[in-house]
Amino acid sequence: MKFTFEYKTICHIRYALINSDHKVGHSFFVCWLLFIARMIGYLLRSPCAYKVVDEVLVVIPSANNKRSVQPILDSMRHKNYTCVERFYNFLPMGKIYFKSLLRSREFTKLYRSSSYEEKNMIRVHFDEFAPAREIFNSIGAFFDHNPQIKLLIVSNDHISVMRSFICQAINHGVKTLYTQHASVSEFFPQLIFDYSFLDGKESFLKYQSIGRIKGKVFLVGSPRFDVITQLERHESDLVGIAFNLLDQNEKILTLVRKLKDNGYHNIVVRPHPQQDKNNPDWSIFTNEGCEVSHPLQENPFKFISRLSFLIAGASSIHLEAALLRIPSTIFNMQTHNGNLDYYGYSKMKLTPIALDVDSVVELIKNPQLPNIETIRYYDAAYGTEYDGKSASLAAQFIDAFLEGKEEDLLVTLFEKSFEGYYVIKT
Numbered sequence: 001m002k003f004t005f006e007y008k009t010i011c012h013i014r015y016a017l018i019n020s021d022h023k024v025g026h027s028f029f030v031c032w033l034l035f036i037a038r039m040i041g042y043l044l045r046s047p048c049a050y051k052v053v054d055e056v057l058v059v060i061p062s063a064n065n066k067r068s069v070q071p072i073l074d075s076m077r078h079k080n081y082t083c084v085e086r087f088y089n090f091l092p093m094g095k096i097y098f099k100s101l102l103r104s105r106e107f108t109k110l111y112r113s114s115s116y117e118e119k120n121m122i123r124v125h126f127d128e129f130a131p132a133r134e135i136f137n138s139i140g141a142f143f144d145h146n147p148q149i150k151l152l153i154v155s156n157d158h159i160s161v162m163r164s165f166i167c168q169a170i171n172h173g174v175k176t177l178y179t180q181h182a183s184v185s186e187f188f189p190q191l192i193f194d195y196s197f198l199d200g201k202e203s204f205l206k207y208q209s210i211g212r213i214k215g216k217v218f219l220v221g222s223p224r225f226d227v228i229t230q231l232e233r234h235e236s237d238l239v240g241i242a243f244n245l246l247d248q249n250e251k252i253l254t255l256v257r258k259l260k261d262n263g264y265h266n267i268v269v270r271p272h273p274q275q276d277k278n279n280p281d282w283s284i285f286t287n288e289g290c291e292v293s294h295p296l297q298e299n300p301f302k303f304i305s306r307l308s309f310l311i312a313g314a315s316s317i318h319l320e321a322a323l324l325r326i327p328s329t330i331f332n333m334q335t336h337n338g339n340l341d342y343y344g345y346s347k348m349k350l351t352p353i354a355l356d357v358d359s360v361v362e363l364i365k366n367p368q369l370p371n372i373e374t375i376r377y378y379d380a381a382y383g384t385e386y387d388g389k390s391a392s393l394a395a396q397f398i399d400a401f402l403e404g405k406e407e408d409l410l411v412t413l414f415e416k417s418f419e420g421y422y423v424i425k426t
Contacts, residue, residue, distance in 0.1 A: 001192070001214075003167035005136045007110065009189075010167070011129060013158040016187035018121050022336055025123025028111060032104070035130055039101060043094035050145040051090065056081035056402070057146075057174075058153045059165050063273050063296070064224075068155040068181040071223040071391035077399045081153075087161055093131075096138050100131040107133075128160050136164040143172040150174065151401065155181040158188050166192070175401070176215075179394060180222055183316035183343045183378075186210060191217070195401075197394050199225075200380040202348070204421050217421040218397070218414065221381025221390035228323050229388035231305045239264050239364065240293070240303065242312040244272040247333035249284055255311065255333070256288050258357045264364065268293050270303055309364045311354075314342035318351045322375050323382060327367030329354045350374055386424055393424065 008015050025031065058073065058081050060066040066085065073081060084090045100107070107130055111122055122129045139161075143149065152169040156162045157178055169176050170192070179197040190211040198204055199222045207213055239259060243252055256267055269285045273295040276282075282292045293303045300320055304310060310321045310328035321328040330340050330353045340346070346353045350370045354360040372383055381387045393413075400409040414422040 002171055005133050007129065007132060010132050010136060010163045011125075011160045012163065012189045013187060014121055014125055014128065014160075015118075018117050020338060021121060021124060023124045025120055025126065028108075028119075028123060031123050031126040031130075035097065035126060036101065038127065039094065039097035042088065042097050046088055046093040046095075047090070048092055048095070050092070050142045051082075053082035053146050053149065054080045055148050055150045056153065056398075057149050057151070057169075058083045059162065060085055060155060061087060061159075061161070062156070062181075064181045065155045067299070068179055068222065068224040069153060071226055072153075072179065072394045072398070075392045075395035077395075078402050080402075091135065091138055091142070096131050096134045099134045099137075103133065132160055132164075135161055136168065139164045139168045140171065143168050143174065147172075151177060151398070153177045153179075153398075155179050157191070157193075163189070177398065181224065183319055185342060191215070195397070197390075197397075198421075200376065200378045201421075202344075202378045204419075213420070216410075218393075219380040219421050219423050220386065220393045221379050223391035223394060225320075225323055225379055225381070226388045226391050227299075227301055228320075231301060231324070233305055233324070236306055236308045237264075238266045238268055238307050240268050240270060240307040240310045242270045242303075242310065242315060242317050243333055244313065244315065245275055246338075247313055248335050251333045251335075253284070253288065255331070255357055255360065256285070256290060258361065259364075260289075262361045264361075265289065267291070268303075268306070270295065270300075309367060311360060314338065314340050316343060318345050319343075319378055322350055322370050323379060325369060327351075327363070327369050329360055329363045331360055348374060348377065350378065380423065385426070 058069060060069050060083060111119060114122060152165065152174050154162055154166060157166065166176060176193040177195040178193040180199050180203060184203045184206045186206060186209065188210060191207040191213045194215040196215060196217045198217060198219055200219055204217060204219060241252060259267060268291040270293040276295050285292060300317060304321050304324050304326050307326050310326055311331050312318060313333055314330060318328045318330060328351045330346060330351060332340055340353050345351050352363060352368055354363055376382045381390050386393065397409060400406050413425060415425045416422050
């Protein structure tokens with residue numbers, strides 16, 4: 001399998017979610033002006049040469065990605081790996097932006113030939129689209145400069161730069177390994193890795209419905225959930241509200257006030273990590289008497305373990321709450337009516353949807369929890385003898401791969417199901 005650059009391959013998720021994004025972008029001209037300003041900044045501070053890395057390359061560009069992969073790295077015997085956490089410190093972004101500017105005529109042709117919805121999407125995500133081809137080419141050149149790389153490890157398979165790393169690794173004969181960092185959506189691209197460590201059968205079936213799965217798939221739970229087995233639960237009356245970039249402060253405040261009117265005064269709000277990084281001042285909520293959980297200081301599991309009930313939108317945090325046996329509800333805090341069951345949690349009876357604030361209050365009074373079989377459908381390790389050991393299982397496999405003993409481990413530790421995925425022998 002060889003990949004050539006195509007916008008719909010590399011920027012797959014943007015095209016897949018084109019009708020879900022309600023933002024309006026700047027004008028095309030303003031987008032280019034902002035692009036040039038960023039280019040100047042990158043030319044002043046980004047590296048000019050390609051770095052030499054170890055035989056294992058780990059790309060984890062967000063806190064959630066790192067949370068999924070770091071436990072595996074900590075459990076590996078082999079430590080000959082290089083981690084990439086910030087693309088602009090790793091790739092020659094100044095050169096990439098400059099070359100992209102030289103290709104502006106070609107990119108403008110793409111823009112003009114796009115539909116109205118696609119044009120707006122391109123403007124909203126201009127810094128993703130405009131340099132995409134040169135990022136793809138640059139990552140190809142990076143692999144050319146590092147022929148010693150044997151394995152690429154990632155926990156995100158859909159954002160554009162990650163797609164370029166994955167496709168170019170495959171082009172250069174580098175083996176690829178994927179472990180999830182969050183729940184899977186039907187909008188994700190096909191699973192194309194040599195080795196995929198998925199949370200559970202739900203993820204496998206989602207990917208199977210997307211298209212043919214390439215490589216070996218292992219259902220061993222998720223390394224990011226291993227820490228749950230070490231957490232202690234305490235009785236609490238604390239209600240948590242987790243929100244993200246698309247949620248509206250006014251709708252959250254309305255919810256907070258309604259909860260207080262019904263006697264729920266102990267409330268903690270938790271912004272998305274990117275929001276908290278960009279805007280650490282949450283006085284709009286503290287003035288209402290709310291506590292703030294800062295994602296960069298408190299991991300999601302510790303946050304959830306303090307709660308009696310969790311309220312959030314269409315987020316994988318509901319699965320984390322179910323694993324901790326904390327009841328939750330999906331509630332729309334956006335200005336528009338999006339797909340609240342984005343991950344299928346309500347359909348599979350993992351957590352209910354509350355259509356209005358009164359329904360939220362009713363669910364807090366009469367909480368619902370999923371059964372063990374439902375949770376295990378999402379996390380194959382839950383309640384089994386290898387619960388809390390997902391990272392060590394993945395690490396054992398990577399060590400065996402690097403030692404040329406992959407097939408031996410498959411025989412001794414795993415067994416293949418009739419549906420085509422591997423599970424731990426019991």
